[in-house]
Amino acid sequence: MPDDRPTTTTGDAVLPDTAAFDVLHVLALKGMAATDxxxxxxRYAREDVLAELEKLRAHGLASHLERRGLWRVTPEGRERHAALLDEDLTGEDVTGDARDRLRPGYELFLPLNDRFKELCTRWQLRDGVTNDHTDTAYDRARFGELGALHEETVPVVDLLTAVRPRFGRYRLGLTRALTRLRTGEQQAFTGVRCDSYHDVWMELHRDLLVSLRIERETEERTRTSP
Structure with missing residues (x-):
């Protein structure tokens, strides 16, 4: 995947907005994750991701928990990621500052996020008690709502992807999760750490907050203030 942007080095490690940066970016968003x-x-082949992870580990930007098979971003890795992300998004080109261009998509995402959170609550609870998913008609109605929300979300993700192609993975992830849900995998709605719709959605939200340098608490205060 070619990239004509300049690279940034740390010692012998090359960290452009290509494979190494993409891997570091995803790891920083997740905090801790298995290889898959x-x-x-x-968006890279497994062997390429493993190679980049080993480079990150060699330079102290990531660690590997051997027994659990998990990779974890280090404090140094978070600092490096923040610096590279800032460099990537604040440098102006003929299209202008990337953060300014991401913000309209973020503003469109916020009301969708409110609706998604409310929908997740109604998927998990009915009349204040846990939804046991025995009412097929009720669950199908929630599928329909999610499908409609998905149709509204895709164009917003496309706007973000036009600014930075790495946002394109969220469209793929959300679509895959919705397909799994429609074929009977209930966990694909709000399951944890299984690439559920909720998993992918929340990571998209984190990506926007990190990219725009917005604290979640600040976002919540701004959204709830009169």
């Missing part, structure tokens, strides 16, 4: 989710998130 990092492969899915970074």
């Amino acid at each position: 989710p990092l492969v899915t998130g970074s």
